[in-house]
Amino acid sequence: METLIGLEPTSGFQQTMGYRLVEWREGYAALEMDVEPKHLNRAGVIHGGVAASLLDTVCGFSGCYCPDPARVRKAVTLSLTTQYLGQASAGTLRAVARVRGGGRKIFFCAGEVFGPDGTLIAAGEGTFRYRSGSEDAAGSPRE
Template identity: 45%
Template sequence: MSDITDPPSAFATLLGYELTDWREGFARYEMDITDKLGNRQGIPHGGVHATLIDSAMGISGCWTGDAELRMTSLTLSLNVQYIGKAQGSRLICEAHLTGGGRSIYYAEATLTDDLGTLVAKGTGVFKRRQV
């Protein structure tokens, strides 16, 4: 099973986000806000927000507690609500498992900055897959 000491995915490395907390039913990703993430208005692109929300929700349902039993997930449905503009220097996404069964599960997430500004929220439906 992956844990936060495992190397990040190539996509996570490219964008610069990292898993900073992961446990049963919960995941937290963080990333610095840099110029390379900006849209034409100079703020982080909405795709960055969606990526953090999707990634955190996806992994929130993959904790097994067993190093030999690895899980990944597929996103079946993703909804993102863009709420505010990040004011700080870092984005923080926290996701919680909200329900589901053996293979299909539901999660929700909030994306804030390091000053506590609510930037976006999301919900999703995911399918667990054993590695």
């Protein structure tokens, strides 16, 4: 697992947000992100877009695990629902997601974002479509 996490290139969005992929296996992913001032809204708590972005990202990862380090799977978001249930203004957030079902080209997942004290900050469900070449669990060659 650690080897696969280390092979994932850091995207510009990941650099901007500052999240880390900390767990990844078939049907499951977990991210962590240290809350910084750039993540806060005018009220001094994490912006809803930060929570939604963490849900979107962790859900996508949960459906794109590929055990072969020479190969990769990719997906795009078709829909994402988000419910905001709590707030945080500091510490480390943890986002987790699990695949709930799907078929050859589309998968469904559910995710949650937790605050540093374990409080549920947000929950959501997403529908994702595999990009061409990623439909098979074997994925496609890394570029």
